[in-house]
Amino acid sequence: MDAIGKRRWAIAEGYIPPQSTGTSRELVSHEAACILNAGDDPAQIAITIFFKDRSPAGPYRVAVPARRTLHLRFNDLRDPEPIPPGTDYASVIESDVPVVVQHTRLDSRQAELALLSTIAYGTD
Amino acid sequence: MDAIGKRRWAIAEGYIPPQSTGTSRELVSHEAACILNAGDDPAQIAITIFFKDRSPAGPYRVAVPARRTLHLRFNDLRDPEPIPPGTDYASVIESDVPVVVQHTRLDSRQAELALLSTIAYGTD
Amino acid sequence: MDAIGKRRWAIAEGYIPPQSTGTSRELVSHEAACILNAGDDPAQIAITIFFKDRSPAGPYRVAVPARRTLHLRFNDLRDPEPIPPGTDYASVIESDVPVVVQHTRLDSRQAELALLSTIAYGTD
Amino acid sequence: MDAIGKRRWAIAEGYIPPQSTGTSRELVSHEAACILNAGDDPAQIAITIFFKDRSPAGPYRVAVPARRTLHLRFNDLRDPEPIPPGTDYASVIESDVPVVVQHTRLDSRQAELALLSTIAYGTD
Numbered sequence: 001m002d003a004i005g006k007r008r009w010a011i012a013e014g015y016i017p018p019q020s021t022g023t024s025r026e027l028v029s030h031e032a033a034c035i036l037n038a039g040d041d042p043a044q045i046a047i048t049i050f051f052k053d054r055s056p057a058g059p060y061r062v063a064v065p066a067r068r069t070l071h072l073r074f075n076d077l078r079d080p081e082p083i084p085p086g087t088d089y090a091s092v093i094e095s096d097v098p099v100v101v102q103h104t105r106l107d108s109r110q111a112e113l114a115l116l117s118t119i120a121y122g123t124d
Numbered sequence: 125m126d127a128i129g130k131r132r133w134a135i136a137e138g139y140i141p142p143q144s145t146g147t148s149r150e151l152v153s154h155e156a157a158c159i160l161n162a163g164d165d166p167a168q169i170a171i172t173i174f175f176k177d178r179s180p181a182g183p184y185r186v187a188v189p190a191r192r193t194l195h196l197r198f199n200d201l202r203d204p205e206p207i208p209p210g211t212d213y214a215s216v217i218e219s220d221v222p223v224v225v226q227h228t229r230l231d232s233r234q235a236e237l238a239l240l241s242t243i244a245y246g247t248d
Numbered sequence: 249m250d251a252i253g254k255r256r257w258a259i260a261e262g263y264i265p266p267q268s269t270g271t272s273r274e275l276v277s278h279e280a281a282c283i284l285n286a287g288d289d290p291a292q293i294a295i296t297i298f299f300k301d302r303s304p305a306g307p308y309r310v311a312v313p314a315r316r317t318l319h320l321r322f323n324d325l326r327d328p329e330p331i332p333p334g335t336d337y338a339s340v341i342e343s344d345v346p347v348v349v350q351h352t353r354l355d356s357r358q359a360e361l362a363l364l365s366t367i368a369y370g371t372d
Numbered sequence: 373m374d375a376i377g378k379r380r381w382a383i384a385e386g387y388i389p390p391q392s393t394g395t396s397r398e399l400v401s402h403e404a405a406c407i408l409n410a411g412d413d414p415a416q417i418a419i420t421i422f423f424k425d426r427s428p429a430g431p432y433r434v435a436v437p438a439r440r441t442l443h444l445r446f447n448d449l450r451d452p453e454p455i456p457p458g459t460d461y462a463s464v465i466e467s468d469v470p471v472v473v474q475h476t477r478l479d480s481r482q483a484e485l486a487l488l489s490t491i492a493y494g495t496d
Contacts, residue, residue, distance in 0.1 A: 001172065001180075001216065004132055004134050004216060004245070004247060005134065005245065005247075008376055010376050010377065010408055010410065010472040011408075011474065012406040012407060012408040012441060012471075012472045012473060012474035012491075013404075013406040013443070013474040013476050013489055014406075014441075015443075032137075034136040034137040034138075034212075034214065035136060036134055036135075036136040036174060036214040036216075038134065038172075038174060038214075038216050048373065048410075050408060050410060050439060050440060050441045051440065051441065052440060052441060052442060052443070053440070055439065056373075056439055067174060067179065067180050068174060068175065068176060068177070069136060069138075069174045069175065069176060069212065069213060069214035070176060071137070071139075071176070071212040088406075088441065088443040089441060090406065090408040090410075090441035090472075092373065092376060092408075092410050099136075100134040100136045100214075100245045101136060102135070102136035102137040102227075102242065102245075103474075103489070104137050104240065105487065105489075107487060114238055114362075114486055114487040115229065115231060115238040115239065115240040115487065116240055116476065116487040116488055116489040117137055117227070117229075117240035117241070117242050117489070118242045118366065118474065118489050118490045118491050119136075119242050119243055119244065119245055119491055120491065121376070121377065121472045121474075121491055121494065122245065123376060123377075125296065125304075125340065128256055128258050128340060128369070128371060129258065129369060129371075156261075158260040158261040158262075158336075158338065159260060160258055160259075160260040160298060160338040160340075162258065162296075162298060162338075162340050191298060191303065191304050192298060192299065192300060192301070193260065193262075193298045193299065193300060193336065193337060193338035194300060195261070195263075195300070195336040223260075224258040224260045224338075224369045225260060226259070226260035226261040226351075226366065226369075228261050228364065238362055238486075239353065239355060239362040239363065239364040240364055241261055241351070241353075241364040241365070241366050242366045242490065243260075243366050243367060243368065243369055246369065249420065249428075249464065252380055252382050252464060252493070252495060253382065253493065253495075280385075282384040282385040282386075282460075282462065283384060284382055284383075284384040284422060284462040284464075286382065286420075286422060286462075286464050315422060315427065315428050316422060316423065316424060316425070317384065317386075317422045317423065317424060317460065317461060317462035318424060319385070319387075319424070319460040347384075348382040348384045348462075348493045349384060350383065350384035350385040350475075350490065350493075352385050352488065362486055363477065363479060363486040363487065363488040364488055365385055365475070365477075365488040365489070365490050366490045367384075367490050367491060367492065367493055370493065
């Protein structure tokens, strides 16, 4: 399939809820960048995390194979450093081939979950 | 009415919740691609589903008549294969005429429902 | 202020929940098109509603004065006909000057509310 | 990092819920514009608030340093005037350098929270 998307994406909203009521991985509070690489070449991706009052963190490097999707949880990023929960952040996601990025949060701080999602801001 | 929209759309986020608390069709957990064909020609649509660790599924074929909207539930796709619940996926929606695609999920795994929606990523 | 936005907008998702648990106007289930006219000229707006299996309804006509916003509830549309609750629909919003349109739903069918929102699809 | 984004953004939806059930700052009902300035120059930002039936308020002025993000709560704006809760509004956010703006609301009027988020409408 022809590649679809852009090479640079920004998500201005980021926040990992510090608590959860869910115990399964599915229902633990999390924040995700869903990345689709519909094209025929693998995507090498670099993520930079921005904060309110300190220097950016990263780059975090992930790969998305050709014709695959990766629903990346920011909670799972470890190298070079974890993102602290309960802290406002933002992210820029850069790829060497066109991809599509969508932002989703599941918040289970309270007994019932809340969801948000939006397409990220994409450019070349 | 003049056609409005794009011919290729991508939804990078996809997840059919594996359980529901709702019993009516309206309140069963579902994931939908809402497709609007505002123009005067019928739309022939092909949907391809992407996964994390297997080859894409599809194409799934649907038609949207001229001046009509279709709120397509991914849960309902059967041919060539159903989409497994509880699995991360993404989708590309291709049309022979311009359409507009919006992504919505109703999650009723817990007693109270949660909603998300976003415009998809569109291009020509 | 210089006008900002586009003249044609589409919202592919539309659904007025048939029940509410809220009793105040704020907490009654509703679906809204939030329209911003930031420019110095009044906006004359025509809304067309699309369905799955019948001809479109409308146009519904509203005006948004210069430098004002209108959070229009689809529930409130009456002329030429009300939109039936519990029915899938979509909408096209056409303006004679640039405006910005955002789609929001508050669903209070169950005891706790759910929210969704997305920027609409805009073009000229 | 190269700057990313646009210089003018609009959020057509705005509403500060008049009540909260949360007592912590995190869980108080709030409405935010998340602004990312990924570039190497500081951003000077002017926000104008539009209403249904009165003249716009503002400009409210904030700065976002280079390579930083600001998750600005509309509830916190005070100069030249606070935004009244329980009132429909919209906003235009203008920056002297490219930024990315995303809109988020946490609604905790009822016991369980609801979330919405969308990328704003951006232009130059």
